[in-house]
Amino acid sequence: MGKVLTSRKENYSQWYNDLVVKADLAESSVVRGCMVIKPYGFAIWEKMQGILDKMFKDTGHSNAYFPLFIPKSFFSKEANHVKGFAKECAVVTHYRLKNDEKTNKIVVDETAKLEEELIVRPTSETIIWHTYKKWIQSYRDLPLLLNQWANVVRWEMRTRLFLRTAEFLWQEGHTAHSTKEEAIEESKKMINVYSDFAENYMAMPVIIGTKTEKERFAGALETYTIEALMQDGKALQSGTSHFLGQNFAKAFDVKFTSQKGKLEYVWATSWGVSTRLMGALIMAHSDDNGLVLPPKLAPFQVVIIPIYKGKKQLEKISEKANEIKSKLEKLGITVKFDDRNTHKPGWKFAEYELKGVPIRMAIGNRDLKNETIEVARRDTLEKKIYPQKDVEKVIFKLLEEIQNNIFKKSFDFREENSFIVENYKDFKEKINNKNGGFLLAHWDGTVETEEKIKQETKATIRCIPLENNIEEGKCIYSGKPSKQRVLFAKSY
Amino acid sequence: MGKVLTSRKENYSQWYNDLVVKADLAESSVVRGCMVIKPYGFAIWEKMQGILDKMFKDTGHSNAYFPLFIPKSFFSKEANHVKGFAKECAVVTHYRLKNDEKTNKIVVDETAKLEEELIVRPTSETIIWHTYKKWIQSYRDLPLLLNQWANVVRWEMRTRLFLRTAEFLWQEGHTAHSTKEEAIEESKKMINVYSDFAENYMAMPVIIGTKTEKERFAGALETYTIEALMQDGKALQSGTSHFLGQNFAKAFDVKFTSQKGKLEYVWATSWGVSTRLMGALIMAHSDDNGLVLPPKLAPFQVVIIPIYKGKKQLEKISEKANEIKSKLEKLGITVKFDDRNTHKPGWKFAEYELKGVPIRMAIGNRDLKNETIEVARRDTLEKKIYPQKDVEKVIFKLLEEIQNNIFKKSFDFREENSFIVENYKDFKEKINNKNGGFLLAHWDGTVETEEKIKQETKATIRCIPLENNIEEGKCIYSGKPSKQRVLFAKSY
Numbered sequence A, B: 001m002g003k004v005l006t007s008r009k010e011n012y013s014q015w016y017n018d019l020v021v022k023a024d025l026a027e028s029s030v031v032r033g034c035m036v037i038k039p040y041g042f043a044i045w046e047k048m049q050g051i052l053d054k055m056f057k058d059t060g061h062s063n064a065y066f067p068l069f070i071p072k073s074f075f076s077k078e079a080n081h082v083k084g085f086a087k088e089c090a091v092v093t094h095y096r097l098k099n100d101e102k103t104n105k106i107v108v109d110e111t112a113k114l115e116e117e118l119i120v121r122p123t124s125e126t127i128i129w130h131t132y133k134k135w136i137q138s139y140r141d142l143p144l145l146l147n148q149w150a151n152v153v154r155w156e157m158r159t160r161l162f163l164r165t166a167e168f169l170w171q172e173g174h175t176a177h178s179t180k181e182e183a184i185e186e187s188k189k190m191i192n193v194y195s196d197f198a199e200n201y202m203a204m205p206v207i208i209g210t211k212t213e214k215e216r217f218a219g220a221l222e223t224y225t226i227e228a229l230m231q232d233g234k235a236l237q238s239g240t241s242h243f244l245g246q247n248f249a250k251a252f253d254v255k256f257t258s259q260k261g262k263l264e265y266v267w268a269t270s271w272g273v274s275t276r277l278m279g280a281l282i283m284a285h286s287d288d289n290g291l292v293l294p295p296k297l298a299p300f301q302v303v304i305i306p307i308y309k310g311k312k313q314l315e316k317i318s319e320k321a322n323e324i325k326s327k328l329e330k331l332g333i334t335v336k337f338d339d340r341n342t343h344k345p346g347w348k349f350a351e352y353e354l355k356g357v358p359i360r361m362a363i364g365n366r367d368l369k370n371e372t373i374e375v376a377r378r379d380t381l382e383k384k385i386y387p388q389k390d391v392e393k394v395i396f397k398l399l400e401e402i403q404n405n406i407f408k409k410s411f412d413f414r415e416e417n418s419f420i421v422e423n424y425k426d427f428k429e430k431i432n433n434k435n436g437g438f439l440l441a442h443w444d445g446t447v448e449t450e451e452k453i454k455q456e457t458k459a460t461i462r463c464i465p466l467e468n469n470i471e472e473g474k475c476i477y478s479g480k481p482s483k484q485r486v487l488f489a490k491s492y
Helices: A012-022 A039-058 A079-088 A125-135 A180-200 A247-251 A276-285 A310-330 A345-354 A365-370 A388-416 A424-432 A447-457 B012-022 B039-058 B079-088 B125-135 B180-200 B247-251 B276-285 B310-330 B345-354 B365-370 B388-416 B424-432 B447-457
Strands: A026-028 A035-037 A069-071 A091-094 A097-100 A105-108 A113-120 A144-153 A167-177 A207-210 A222-229 A235-245 A255-257 A263-265 A267-274 A302-307 A335-337 A359-364 A372-377 A383-387 A418-420 A438-442 A460-465 A485-489 B026-028 B035-037 B069-071 B091-094 B097-100 B105-108 B113-120 B144-153 B167-177 B207-210 B222-229 B235-245 B255-257 B263-265 B267-274 B302-306 B335-337 B359-363 B372-377 B383-387 B418-420 B438-442 B460-465 B485-489
Touching (some): A012 A026, A039 A180, A039 A276, A222 A485, A247 A267, A276 A388, A302 A345, A310 A365, A359 A388, A383 A388, B012 B026, B035 B039, B039 B167, B039 B180, B125 B167, B125 B267, B180 B207, B180 B235, B180 B267, B276 B388, B302 B310, B310 B335, B310 B388, B359 B365, B383 B388, B447 B460
Parallel strands (some): A302 A359
Antiparallel strands (some): A026 A035, B069 B113, B235 B267
């Protein structure tokens, strides 16, 4: 098996696509913009789901499920919301097919037209707040802390596997609160959960901040975001949490009786991450040999490959390999023993390198005699021989080391590619540099300047970082006063 | 809190609806035929999912995800399949909304019409087999054992919460094999997994059998089913597994090179269970006081309610209750301690009875002195006082006892309501009896007789039981020879 991927240097975008398809993560489907998530890719997504779901439950949330379809009229109820989503909606207009007798083909039955068209949900605020009206009467019904795991559809014109697809999988949290403060606290809490997940499980450092008005979610008063830097110097928005104020409560007339007996509108948040995280994970760590997975998200953390000649050798090696496998499994480590005789060891080595398995172990006849085993780590590609008796200690420690090393590598990369920029000339120079990166610069706070800079450089304001020393300065574009630096980058 | 449910005797169907809504399981949504699954209901579904998912993985299956939309033309490719599903399809025809300037309303943008309409998947055989064509070339690629958890849409005209809804949640397994025998074995294996789940987790006895040609899945050569008897004497089909032969392989031209080098069509199965199981679970065990949940599927198995006057008493009682809670949790038992001061103990007792929590414990000031605790079981409504020191042993054993007792009760009910019937007069008498039930009778094997019996009595052949002593006889309707009894019932 030769090199199967285009190199990052040669063509980053092609490298990404090659990797997604060849590592069996996903592929394009016959339906425009929709992907098939393949078993290995889906196993990673399941890991993500499991961890996030536990984090949501640990912070007091429950899961529920709301309809796939939203009546068209619901969209008109929140003015900004409809502007944001109307242009990319899949619309259901009929509910029956029939056989056309003339052509003997299956056609839409025109007599089965819906009175009101249904929209396949692009996000569920409207249908959920319509439901919350029935559920919320008193302060006793609050807070309402719900989440749903679901598929959503946004008819994007330019799609890329995981990063931007017409249908994608996600979770959407929708919470209702009696006070503004509590709702803001919730939206901050959830962006911190996302940041925790990104850094401590995906091993991907992120910057937490708020979006500018222009980049805010359609219908939100404030959008919190986590932004990560990819290896090509572009930013990837990896999760958002919105403080929705009373906008949806007003649109759907959701009021509650407060402890003081007053009738008030409910305060709202919503927050979500999607299969886009898969794209972030892939791009953050992988190399020209293939995927590099953090041990905490790998479907299996260790693969053991037997090197043998003939059935008898295989039997002896298998015995030892299975012994090691069960020792590791007792420590909670996931292990695959690949004893297939349909493929040679070299093929398997390449395959698991491509698929990003954190640790590959090989065991042959000589290892049996010497009581040793070969251990190769995916992140650094280093190989070492260890005594079999140390295997538990070695592997346990190594998995931790790999997790930390991957994070550190990403962190260092970001540091090297983050720049404080003082004027527009430097800004343009840096942003047009092949490596792009994060640019921290002063901005005058106006939409006009933001748009001008985007038109001229393709860079957008990714966020106004939360952990930001207030520092007065002058906007790099207009020269007007600015109170803090904001984060610019080109982005996905 | 008085009686909140209509009694089963008074109106079984109303009792079911009351229960689903009032126990916070689900409710109808504003979208015709679509339901909202509420947090408590969804927590039960998550338990089901978790157990089934593990069973699927333990039998070698992996999860994947395929698109929500299916091109219309795909349906025409398998003749029987399209007949089965064309009449109840949600059809996407457009991909954009716009603001109508005349009316200032949101309307469908007629310029954004799809070239080919997309169907919201009612089941995924077609899109999956289209994909399998790319994945399967050689016997080395087989078997392919995949499952997907997804939402599907069938535009049913008469809907009932969980039992029949336009959108529902399910899993659909789709497997590909190199031989007919292996595919048949797979479809049998999966109906046995479903039966295991129904009996050992849902505590619901089922009959395994095959469907008659008339009742078979659209596109299958054989459909295996599990059928359960509800308390109103109607059968509920709870899961099906289909041997699809080479029908879909032929429709989508999926061939593989066999070990002998021959090009052959691939053999297929598909199998699924859905949120319909929630309906089965609710109807199988519940009573006029509310839901009765088997401990293995209860979101929490034990609830502890403090009986107290004033803050100081509550503090002392809480200390003891939390001690008991953590002792039980160490045994893997899920416990909720409800110390809310917004509701009185009597209200809580009724609430948890309605919600089917298997064991309710109450602890008051006297219990603190006597070192006792009151334990009430939901299935029999029995109450007993136990010494606190025995609580772990008592509760652990009791949960097992409740699980077994619920199954036994359902099993005995089915036995009492299953009848061997020898002639059509008795058949009609039994089936028109208020209690309905399972009728085992001889049938001549023809669709005509099956349809006549259905027209005249509303009873259908639920299945041809697999565990069935071959016994010659005469069809109750036509008098023609029959080789074994089949299972008749009215059904959901």
